[in-house]
Amino acid sequence: MSGENQAKGNAQSSKKANCCQLTVDEVGLLKLKLTILAVLCVILGAFLVAFQVLSFMRVENAETERMLIEQKNRNDDLTKENTKLKTGLQETERMLIEQKNRNDDLTNEITKLKNELQGGKCADGWQYFDGSCYHFSTDTKNWTESRDACVTMGGHLVIINSQQELDFLNARREMGDGRSQRDFHWIGLTDAEEEGEWRWVDNTPLTDPKLVQPKHTVLTFVSAQYNSHSTQFHWFWGINQPDNYKEWGPQDCAMIFAGKLYDETCRSLKRICETKSCMAGV
CATH class of the missing domain: 3.10.100.10 (Mannose-Binding Protein A, subunit A)
Incomplete structure (x- = not known):
């Protein structure tokens, strides 16, 4: 009888020891999981931060691109206006040159007529x-x-x-x-x-x-x-x-x-x- 009790006691002690051993393993596994989870959280946070930064940069780039497009449009408008003014100036210069040539022709004609008229008023010499x-x-x-x-x-x-x-x-x-x-x-x-x-x-x-x-x-x-x-x-x-x-x-x-x-x-x-x-x- 005493031998059976001892055997039962040993079996229970062994079972308790096994239970304690499993608990330690589970704790280690739990720590590992927690560590992995923490790492994943850090990575996720980093991704979130990176995403926010990229989103901000995308918005900034979009605004910059919009401003560049607007500036380019203004430059194009100014270029067109400058071309228009230059064309107008060239046309004005052309008209002035033509008018000057006409004036010169008229002046020469008047001088010629005046000389002919005056020449007709006096004898030779x-x-x-x-x-x-x-x-x-x-x-x-x-x-x-x-x-x-x-x-x-x-x-x-x-x-x-x-x-x-x-x-x-x-x-x-x-x-x-x-x-x-x-x-x-x-x-x-x-x-x-x-x-x-x-x-x-x-x-x-x-x-x-x-x-x-x-x-x-x-x-x-x-x-x-x-x-x-x-x-x-x-x-x-x-x-x-x-x-x-x-x-x-x-x-x-x-x-x-x-x-x-x-x-x-x-x-x-x-x-x-x-x-x-x-x-x-x-």
């Missing part, structure tokens, strides 16, 4: 200005011979009536045929009849205040002492003219030189003849 024709000689004669030569040609030694006419004569006198500012030309003015009483070849006295200047007055355009003679006038006479310098004889004849009038001995010089235009007033 004469130049037109303001209703009169002028001949600039290349040969030289004394004043009396020059006066007679102009009459023979149907005119007279030039009678100057204005600053504009004097400017015209001076400009033409210095052009072409070897003429230069050193050339002197007789004009139709003399005081041979009475010293100091200057008269034109048509016997009219020299009375224009811009032509008349007190004798022996040296003009200066900076000194106030000559205000009484009015420096506003552009004097026709040269400085200190007429002076009747008599070293080579009396200076009773007037010539034009460098845009001014000078008295001179009536020696041989070139001359300027004047006559009315055959189409005066046209």
Whole structure:
């Protein structure tokens, strides 16, 4: 009897030991499962974080792409507008060039017609200005011979009536045929009849205040002492003219030189003849 009880006790002890051993294994397995589960949770969390990051980046990229598309569209619009403006500018430049060419053609035509018209107003060898024709000689004669030569040609030694006419004569006198500012030309003015009483070849006295200047007055355009003679006038006479310098004889004849009038001995010089235009007033 005691032997059976002992055997039963041993069996129960062995069974309890086996139960304890299984519990340890289960605990280990449970820990393993928990570890795996924790790892899976971490991985899942990482995936979730990564997914959120990717989603955020996708949204950001989409917004950036949208902005880039909008900017590209704006750039395209600006490019089209720039092209349109450039085309318009080129068209405007083309029209301006065409208009300039038309203006140049009209100017040339007007000049041509004017030259033809003026050329028709004067005989060959004469130049037109303001209703009169002028001949600039290349040969030289004394004043009396020059006066007679102009009459023979149907005119007279030039009678100057204005600053504009004097400017015209001076400009033409210095052009072409070897003429230069050193050339002197007789004009139709003399005081041979009475010293100091200057008269034109048509016997009219020299009375224009811009032509008349007190004798022996040296003009200066900076000194106030000559205000009484009015420096506003552009004097026709040269400085200190007429002076009747008599070293080579009396200076009773007037010539034009460098845009001014000078008295001179009536020696041989070139001359300027004047006559009315055959189409005066046209």
